Amino acid sequence: MTGKIKLWSFADVDRSGKVRWTACELGYEIEEIKVNLGEHASDPYRQMNPYEQIPTAELDGKILIESTAICLSLAERHPEAALIPSDQAVRDHFWQSINLSASSLEIPAVQYYLSRAGFMDETWTGLLEGPLGKRINVFASDLPDTGYICGDFTLADICAAYVLRLGVQAKLLPFEGKLETYMRRLMARPASRAARIFDSLEV
Numbered sequence: 301m302t303g304k305i306k307l308w309s310f311a312d313v314d315r316s317g318k319v320r321w322t323a324c325e326l327g328y329e330i331e332e333i334k335v336n337l338g339e340h341a342s343d344p345y346r347q348m349n350p351y352e353q354i355p356t357a358e359l360d361g362k363i364l365i366e367s368t369a370i371c372l373s374l375a376e377r378h379p380e381a382a383l384i385p386s387d388q389a390v391r392d393h394f395w396q397s398i399n400l401s402a403s404s405l406e407i408p409a410v411q412y413y414l415s416r417a418g419f420m421d422e423t424w425t426g427l428l429e430g431p432l433g434k435r436i437n438v439f440a441s442d443l444p445d446t447g448y449i450c451g452d453f454t455l456a457d458i459c460a461a462y463v464l465r466l467g468v469q470a471k472l473l474p475f476e477g478k479l480e481t482y483m484r485r486l487m488a489r490p491a492s493r494a495a496r497i498f499d500s501l502e503v
C-alpha cells in the first residue's frame with residue numbers, strides 16, 4: 301500500500317472518479333466520504349472547498365481541490381509509476397491531451413450530459429450539441445489504434461476516459477471501432493474496475 305487518501309465524492313460517476321482511479325493505479329488506500337447534494341454548498345464541507353464543488357481530497361494532511369490537479373499531485377509523488385511521462389517529446393502531447401479533455405471537453409460534456417438528463421436547463425443541450433459534438437469526435441478520432449494516448453498508460457488516459465464515457469452516454473460518440481477498442485482496453489485495467497469508473501456505462 302502506497303499511502304492513504306481521503307476523498308469526498310457525490311457518487312462513482314462524478315469527477316471524483318478520476319481521483320479514485322489514479323489513487324487505485326498507485327495503490328493508495330482510499331477512505332471515501334459520500335456528500336449529499338446540498339451539503340457541498342454548506343459548512344463543514346465549504347470550509348474545505350469554498351468553491352462548493354466535488355471532489356475534495358486530503359493527502360499528507362493537506363486539503364486538495366480540483367480533480368485533475370489532485371490526480372497530478374498524486375502522480376507527481378510517484379515518478380516510478382510514470383503517470384506523467386518524463387520524455388519531453390511525449391510530455392508535449394501529454395499536456396495537450398490533459399488540457400483538451402479536462403478543460404476544453406470536460407466542462408461542456410458535463411453540462412451537456414446534465415441538461416439531457418434534466419438536471420440543467422434544456423437550452424444547454426441545443427447550445428452545446430454542435431461545438432461539443434464536433435470537438436469530442438475529433439478527440440476520439442485522434443485516439444491510438446493500439447496502446448495508450450502517450451504510448452504507455454498515463455493520466456492522459458484517465459482524463460480522456462472521463463469525457464469519452466460521458467460522450468458515449470450522452471450519445472455524442474458511437475461506441476464502436478477504435479473508440480470501443482481503446483475504451484475496452486481501459487475498462488480491463490484492474491484499477492479502473494476497482495475505481496468503478498465505467499460501471500455506469502451500459503455496453
Ligand SMILES: N[C@@H](CCC(=O)N[C@@H](CS)C(=O)NCC(=O)O)C(=O)O
Pocket residue numbers: 314315316340352353354355365366367368
Ligand atoms: N474543475 C472542477 C469541477 C468540479 C465540479 O464541477 N464538480 C461537480 C461534480 S462532478 C460539482 O461539484 N457540482 C456541484 C455544483 O457545482 O454545485 C474539478 O475538476 O474538480
